[in-house]
Amino acid sequence: MGLELDFSVVLDRWQSLLDGAALTLELAFIAVICGALIGALGAIGRRGGNVLIARLCGAYVEGIRNTPLLVQIFLVYFGLSSLGLKFSAFTVAAVALTINVGAYTTEIMRAGFDSIHKGQIEAAEGLGLSKAQVYWHVVLWPAIERVYPALTSQFVLLMLASSVTSQISAEELTAVANYIQSETYRSFETYIVVALIYVVLSFIMRLGFWLLGLALFPRRRRLGTPL
Amino acid sequence: MGGTLNLNHLLFLGHGALWTIGLSVIALIGGGAAGFLIALCRVSPSRLLRILAATYVQLIQGTPLLVIMFLSFFGLAAIGLNISPLLAAGASMTIFVAAYLGEIWRGCIEAVPKPQWEAAEGLALSRSQRMVKVILPQAIRIATPPTVGFMVQIIKNTSLASVVGFVELTRSGQIINNSLFEPFLIYSIIALVYFSLCYPLSRLSRRLERTALQKKPALA
Numbered sequence: 001m002g003l004e005l006d007f008s009v010v011l012d013r014w015q016s017l018l019d020g021a022a023l024t025l026e027l028a029f030i031a032v033i034c035g036a037l038i039g040a041l042g043a044i045g046r047r048g049g050n051v052l053i054a055r056l057c058g059a060y061v062e063g064i065r066n067t068p069l070l071v072q073i074f075l076v077y078f079g080l081s082s083l084g085l086k087f088s089a090f091t092v093a094a095v096a097l098t099i100n101v102g103a104y105t106t107e108i109m110r111a112g113f114d115s116i117h118k119g120q121i122e123a124a125e126g127l128g129l130s131k132a133q134v135y136w137h138v139v140l141w142p143a144i145e146r147v148y149p150a151l152t153s154q155f156v157l158l159m160l161a162s163s164v165t166s167q168i169s170a171e172e173l174t175a176v177a178n179y180i181q182s183e184t185y186r187s188f189e190t191y192i193v194v195a196l197i198y199v200v201l202s203f204i205m206r207l208g209f210w211l212l213g214l215a216l217f218p219r220r221r222r223l224g225t226p227l
Numbered sequence: 228m229g230g231t232l233n234l235n236h237l238l239f240l241g242h243g244a245l246w247t248i249g250l251s252v253i254a255l256i257g258g259g260a261a262g263f264l265i266a267l268c269r270v271s272p273s274r275l276l277r278i279l280a281a282t283y284v285q286l287i288q289g290t291p292l293l294v295i296m297f298l299s300f301f302g303l304a305a306i307g308l309n310i311s312p313l314l315a316a317g318a319s320m321t322i323f324v325a326a327y328l329g330e331i332w333r334g335c336i337e338a339v340p341k342p343q344w345e346a347a348e349g350l351a352l353s354r355s356q357r358m359v360k361v362i363l364p365q366a367i368r369i370a371t372p373p374t375v376g377f378m379v380q381i382i383k384n385t386s387l388a389s390v391v392g393f394v395e396l397t398r399s400g401q402i403i404n405n406s407l408f409e410p411f412l413i414y415s416i417i418a419l420v421y422f423s424l425c426y427p428l429s430r431l432s433r434r435l436e437r438t439a440l441q442k443k444p445a446l447a
Binding site: 062063065066067068069070071072074075077078079082160161163164166167174177178181187188191192194195198199201202203 | 425
């Protein structure tokens with residue numbers, strides 16, 4: 001039952017841990033940017049007049065939300081290679097994570113769009129705003145502001161879920177951990193350190209999103225009230 | 228490399244699917260029990276309990292399940308316990324589910340309208356009577372749709388138990404793939420099985436949510 005913890009061999013490799021953490025953030029960053037775009041488009045498509053596009057967007061959301069990320073990653077990984085396309089593990093990981101977070105973002109954004117009151121749109125039209133102006137100022141931004149908390153926690157979850165891409169040997173934090181523990185035989189210590197790094201990363205992300213929220217939504221900054 | 232997909236492979240996948248369901252049930256029961264305690268601690272009058280529970284939730288929600296899996300698998304082995312994949316997977320899922328369900332249920336307890344708390348206090352019910360007889364019955368009604376929705380997350384997340392060698396659906400797919408090498412076909416089948424497990428639950432959760440919304444005026 002003797003348990004001796006020795007963190008020094010793990011902490012000696014802080015350089016590769018730092019590289020892994022940077023790659024994790026990079027993966028999350030790419031997936032969040034692309035996923036947010038897909039999400040906005042998907043939500044517009046799902047609510048739009050075209051039945052076929054709405055159905056397709058709905059099928060995409062349900063398909064992704066009801067299957068595990070691990071299986072999605074394998075499908076993208078082997079799917080691309082069976083098409084004869086050869087990509088790095090990092091690219092495959094970024095693509096799979098983007099597809100995944102895109103579906104969740106679509107659903108969240110749709111809820112945001114649904115929450116915009118019809119009277120608001122009619123009032124904007126009554127004020128003579130063009131269709132594009134109405135969409136941009138009255139529908140899109142207030143919708144994003146309203147679902148911003150849900151969006152950001154989904155993005156933090158995505159950063160944590162990016163650990164799964166270690167299974168196709170993308171060199172992010174968890175993969176670095178697997179490598180370190182196989183070299184040092186200090187698995188328990190390695191994973192404790194890595195778990196703490198993830199906690200710090202999610203804290204950093206939440207802080208970043210909070211600051212971004214302040215910058216993006218001046219109304220909330222001035223009035224301090226939720227929309 | 229050998230042969231094509233046959234009935235035996237499908238039976239093996241079915242066996243894996245049963246273990247996916249089994250592990251999900253273990254996670255729901257274990258994580259549900261622990262999560263209930265967490266939720267109670269989060270709304271407890273004791274400051275210490277509130278802080279402890281909040282710290283637990285923050286730590287677990289800031290750590291990927293995959294890392295929790297590795298921690299319990301290698302960690303318990305490092306203490307000298309010879310740990311089976313089932314135990315490691317069940318323990319990690321319980322730890323993980325407890326944090327999320329605890330937080331969901333805390334929200335549901337707090338969503339019970341304030342006058343209900345005050346009325347119960349006005350009727351001179353003790354704190355535990357207030358909880359058991361007034362708050363929890365109403366909180367359970369609020370909690371049902373999000374809990375069913377979270378069961379989808381539980382089922383999907385059991386796929387990560389494959390990394391500690393627990394032979395559930397994903398792992399059995401990997402094993403078959405090692406002999407057939409038809410990854411795209413096999414993972415498509417697996418995705419379909421997960422979908423048919425999760426989609427009915429998603430639908431049910433949404434339906435419950437809608438009916439709860441229609442009944443809402445009666446609550447307030």
